[in-house]
Ligand SMILES: [Zn+2]
């Protein structure tokens with residue numbers, strides 16, 4: 001595993017985001033950086049080609065590669081075509097008789113989901129979760145997060161709590177809940193403004209659904225509807 005130190009200034013920069021989760025942002029940045037670095041000089045980067053080829057690509061990351069290639073004219077579609085071709089040729093062999101047996105025997109043991117970019121994303125996430133949990137021991141960083149409009153998503157907030165000292169966790173849980181509740185209130189305000197009796201104009205709350213989309217986690221919600 002690559003050991004990389006997350007420095008305070010990086011965290012400070014991530015906290016400057018509006019309505020975004022600092023860990024999710026760090027993960028996206030890591031993935032974009034990897035894609036750019038790999039495809040910028042792809043013909044001389046055997047290692048990157050090997051990693052992409054051996055793990056396959058999830059839909060999200062093949063889409064991201066295409067987006068970056070379109071945005072950055074110094075990448076363009078040529079290196080992406082080269083990698084996609086290699087990937088498809090390699091994966092052609094997966095459609096066949098051997099695979100048929102494999103499916104029948106043990107469908108759950110198939111080696112899917114090893115997209116290298118997912119791994120880059122996960123590794124970066126872990127680093128930032130540990131770093132942020134530690135940085136929250138500092139008054140200065142706490143204050144910064146309190147005043148920032150960035151919000152850790154539900155999943156990363158839960159991971160951070162686990163990595164924290166107990167005293168810090170108390171502060172964090174209270175703050176995190178109030179941040180999420182403020183998004184809920186904005187959603188309520190926005191929804192309420194669609195009532196025919198409403199006369200107040202829609203303001204900042206028009207973006208509440210977008211903020212919500214970025215901070216909702218994958219945790220299963222138990223309990224019943226109101
Ligand atoms: Zn997150």
Ligand SMILES: [Zn+2]
Nearest residue numbers: 058061115118
């Ligand atoms: Zn992926």
